[in-house]
Amino acid sequence: MIKLSKRLRIIHDMVPKSVVADIGSDHGKLMIALVESGIVTKGYAVENKEGPFERLRSNLIRYHVNDKITPLFSDGIKDITRDVGTIVIAGMGGLNIVNILKAHPEKLVRVQTIIIDAHNAVPTARKEICMMGFAIADEKIVKEDDIFYEIIKFVRADQAIIGEEDLEFGPILRREKSATFKEKYQTRISEIDNIIASGNLPQTRIDTLNAEKHKLERYL
Numbered sequence: 513m514i515k516l517s518k519r520l521r522i523i524h525d526m527v528p529k530s531v532v533a534d535i536g537s538d539h540g541k542l543m544i545a546l547v548e549s550g551i552v553t554k555g556y557a558v559e560n561k562e563g564p565f566e567r568l569r570s571n572l573i574r575y576h577v578n579d580k581i582t583p584l585f586s587d588g589i590k591d592i593t594r595d596v597g598t599i600v601i602a603g604m605g606g607l608n609i610v611n612i613l614k615a616h617p618e619k620l621v622r623v624q625t626i627i628i629d630a631h632n633a634v635p636t637a638r639k640e641i642c643m644m645g646f647a648i649a650d651e652k653i654v655k656e657d658d659i660f661y662e663i664i665k666f667v668r669a670d671q672a673i674i675g676e677e678d679l680e681f682g683p684i685l686r687r688e689k690s691a692t693f694k695e696k697y698q699t700r701i702s703e704i705d706n707i708i709a710s711g712n713l714p715q716t717r718i719d720t721l722n723a724e725k726h727k728l729e730r731y732l
């Protein structure tokens with residue numbers, strides 16, 4: 513059995529039984545684990561860089577899943593088939609994720625689930641994917657190697673209106689208030705305190721930092 517990091521395990525556990533395309537598959541670990549756990553019997557592992565693609569292809573063979581998972585040397589969702597029901601895009605910037613999804617809207621028509629792990633611009637990713645006709649069904653926050661990751665599962669929805677606070681903090685995360693969620697924002701509050709204490713900041717900058725701090729405190 514392939515070993516997954518905490519972050520990839522959370523993504524794995526969000527994937528429904530479906531034809532899955534993992535965009536930016538790199539080592540292919542997620543797709544291998546999904547086959548091993550019986551969640552996926554057909555899928556695509558997409559990579560657009562030669563080195564990772566070669567590693568991906570050999571890992572699929574090594575773990576005997578190459579009859580179920582097709583490696584695609586391709587850009588984003590361009591070459592996935594129309595039977596794909598779930599798209600996973602993990603380990604990229606939020607804008608890159610959005611651009612990948614927006615580049616081929618015709619490939620999203622039958623997609624029911626999108627799971628993302630955006631390393632930045634998370635509010636933008638939430639907003640843009642909701643505007644594509646999806647709603648947030650699940651969210652988890654995890655800390656690995658001192659980095660906080662927000663993993664978001666979207667499902668197709670008729671209407672997905674999402675407010676500013678939900679975009680920024682996550683509709684599920686901000687209600688659940690897990691220990692990791694609190695730690696993320698407590699860490700930021702401590703950073704703000706240290707920046708202000710280091711001195712020599714213009715008053716406007718101090719006011720902005722204090723406003724951010726007070727906003728964060730409301731969510732702890």
Ligand SMILES: C[S@@+](CC[C@H](N)C(=O)[O-])C[C@H]1O[C@@H](n2cnc3c(N)ncnc32)[C@H](O)[C@@H]1O
Nearest residue numbers: 536537538558559560561564586587588602603
């Ligand atoms: C940091 S790795 C993340 C790997 C894995 N998804 C994970 O979360 O552990 C991002 C991978 O996405 C690939 N990638 C970036 N943009 C891509 C695109 N437009 N199409 C396919 N792959 C892409 C990169 O080559 C890289 O291997």
